[in-house]
Structures are given as C-alpha cells and as structure tokens.
Amino acid sequence: MTSTTAPRTIPLVDLSQFEQGDKTQRQAFINQLGEAFHDIGFVGVTGHGISKDLIDDFYVAAKKFFALPVETKRKYEVAGAAGQRGYTSFGKEHAKQSQVADLKEFFQIGQELNDTSDSAYQKNPHVEEVPAFMDLGMQLYRAFEASGNSLLRAIALYLGLDEQYFGEQTSDGMSILRAIHYPPITQEPKSAIRAEQHEDINLITLLVGASAGGLELQNAAGEWQEIVPENDEIVINVGDMLQRLTNNYLRSTTHRVVNPPRSEWDKPRLSIPFFLHPRPDMKLDVLPSTVTAERPQAYAPITAGEYLDERLREIGLKK
Numbered sequence: 001m002t003s004t005t006a007p008r009t010i011p012l013v014d015l016s017q018f019e020q021g022d023k024t025q026r027q028a029f030i031n032q033l034g035e036a037f038h039d040i041g042f043v044g045v046t047g048h049g050i051s052k053d054l055i056d057d058f059y060v061a062a063k064k065f066f067a068l069p070v071e072t073k074r075k076y077e078v079a080g081a082a083g084q085r086g087y088t089s090f091g092k093e094h095a096k097q098s099q100v101a102d103l104k105e106f107f108q109i110g111q112e113l114n115d116t117s118d119s120a121y122q123k124n125p126h127v128e129e130v131p132a133f134m135d136l137g138m139q140l141y142r143a144f145e146a147s148g149n150s151l152l153r154a155i156a157l158y159l160g161l162d163e164q165y166f167g168e169q170t171s172d173g174m175s176i177l178r179a180i181h182y183p184p185i186t187q188e189p190k191s192a193i194r195a196e197q198h199e200d201i202n203l204i205t206l207l208v209g210a211s212a213g214g215l216e217l218q219n220a221a222g223e224w225q226e227i228v229p230e231n232d233e234i235v236i237n238v239g240d241m242l243q244r245l246t247n248n249y250l251r252s253t254t255h256r257v258v259n260p261p262r263s264e265w266d267k268p269r270l271s272i273p274f275f276l277h278p279r280p281d282m283k284l285d286v287l288p289s290t291v292t293a294e295r296p297q298a299y300a301p302i303t304a305g306e307y308l309d310e311r312l313r314e315i316g317l318k319k
C-alpha cells in the first residue's frame with residue numbers, strides 16, 4: 001500500500017530529550033519548543049509520559065457519561081461554577097465574538113487540594129452512573145500537570161527565567177481537564193461549527209488525540225491549516241496568559257474545530273484538552289525582558305484570577 005504523508009502543520013518535539021537527554025539534547029529541546037511557541041504557538045509532543053491506557057480508559061468512561069440522558073447529565077451542572085466544574089450542556093459556550101453557541105457539550109474537572117481548609121476551589125461532583133469517570137479523570141489530570149510542568153520548565157529556560165519560575169505559580173493551580181463531546185450533526189447547522197475560532201485563556205493547553213479530525217489553526221497569513229496528530233502525540237498550544245506575560249513574544253494562536261463533511265455527520269467527536277492555569281494570585285504583568293523598542297509593553301498588569309473572570313464573562317459562562 002502506498003501512502004502519501006502530508007507535510008506537518010506544526011513541528012514535533014520529544015519531551016524525553018529534555019527529561020532524560022544530555023546537555024546538548026536538553027538545550028536543543030528548549031530551543032525547538034521556544035521557537036515553535038514563538039513562530040506558530042503550537043507544537044506536537046511525543047515522549048510526554050502520559051499513559052496510553054489511561055487516556056483510552058478515560059475516553060471509554062467519558063463516552064459512557066455523554067451517552068447518559070440529558071436530564072441525568074444535568075444533575076452534574078454545578079451552580080455558581082461558571083462551567084469550571086461538572087457538566088455544561090449543549091449550546092451554552094460561544095466564542096467571545098460569536099452570538100451562536102458551539103456544537104458541543106462538555107465536562108470539566110478542576111484542581112483538588114488535600115488541604116480542606118482551602119476554599120478557593122469548588123469541589124468536583126462525583127458521577128454516580130459512571131463511577132470510574134472522576135477517578136480516571138483525576139489520574140489524567142495529574143499526568144497532564146506533570147507533563148505540562150516539564151514543558152513550562154523548558155519554556156522558563158528559553159525565556160531566560162529560573163527553571164522553576166512557572167512551577168512556583170502553577171502548583172495547586174486552577175487548571176482544568178475538559179472532556180468535550182461534539183455529537184453527530186443531524187441537520188444543516190445555521191452558522192455554528194463544532195468550536196468557533198478562539199484563543200485559549202490559560203498558560204498552555206495540552207490536547208490528547210481527538211477521536212476525529214477537524215482541529216485547525218490560523219497561520220500568520222490568515223489561512224486555516226488542519227492539525228493531524230500522529231498516534232501518541234499530544235498537541236500543545238500557547239494560551240493568552242502566556243502570550244500576555246511575554247508581551248506577545250510567544251503566540252496564542254487562533255484555532256477552531258470545523259464540522260466534518262456531510263458523509264461523516266453521523267460521527268461524534270470526543271477530545272480532551274487540559275488547560276494549564278496558574279494559581280489565581282499569579283501576576284501576569286509583562287516580563288520586563290520582553291519589552292523592547294520594537295515591542296513596547298502591550299498589556300497592563302492583571303492577576304490570573306482577574307483575567308480569567310473577565311474572559312469567562314466574554315464567553316457566556318459567567319454572569
């Protein structure tokens with residue numbers, strides 16, 4: 001059988017080169033990652049240490065959850081959580097510039113701290129009907145935190161910061177694991193697509209291989225390019241918080257999920273992004289080293305918590 005390999009839209013890096021490589025391999029990884037974040041804001045990562053079995057098991061549990069009747073799923077809407085915990089039903093979230101909701105429903109799992117006195121974070125609901133769902137979700141959450149932390153150590157070094165710069169701000173952070181279900185399409189959508197073009201809010205996003213295609217990024221020339229991850233590859237992108245901190249030096253690239261061709265309308269799509277957030281008190285003030293004559297300071301000081309609130313209002317999740 002012959003196969004043609006389409007050119008890759010985004011570079012591919014191997015995180016084990018950073019974690020286990022020698023000095024030269026480590027430095028090569030730091031440069032590749034930093035350049036990818038600077039040039040296109042997206043990169044594919046292998047050697048990330050996230051177990052395939054864990055991902056597969058979580059997919060199975062997530063599918064079971066989304067297959068429940070909508071009345072059952074709605075038991076897991078968490079009042080006052082702005083969608084940051086539990087279930088958000090179909091037709092709720094929209095991109096900030098869009099009046100029409102995305103064609104998706106999702107479930108979000110947030111940080112759990114051992115310290116019960118910490119009231120900063122709302123609790124995750126326990127899904128009775130699919131007992132493994134939250135347990136597997138939390139295991140995957142921890143695995144994403146660990147890989148994300150490695151990537152942020154490399155980015156800190158690329159930016160000339162202390163290796164632990166982000167680690168100190170993200171431990172016990174308000175990261176979110178989101179399981180998204182894009183149901184089969186049953187009628188001609190008016191104008192909505194699976195996920196309208198947007199930028200992510202957080203520091204970086206880690207996305208494990210979705211169950212169907214459709215993810216696209218917008219390149220510097222304004223063209224849409226499909227991202228097709230290989231087996232075992234996770235797709236990482238820069239979010240607005242990291243863009244803001246680096247005064248636009250690292251790029252938070254616009255992306256979207258388009259509808260499949262009509263012949264594949266009956267196929268649902270499931271995807272699992274992990275939005276890596278710092279603690280709400282992290283200052284997102286522009287790093288002085290990124291301000292130059294050609295790149296004057298583009299943003300006013302703000303904390304991560306304040307910034308998140310502002311953005312959740314824009315996308316219809318917070319009143």
Ligand SMILES: O=C(O)CCC(=O)C(=O)O
Pocket residue numbers: 180195200207210215255256257271272273
């Ligand atoms: O479903 C996907 O592949 C991407 C979703 C996404 O970009 C998001 O939820 O921010």
Ligand SMILES: [Fe+2]
Pocket residue numbers: 198199200255
């Ligand atoms: Fe996104």
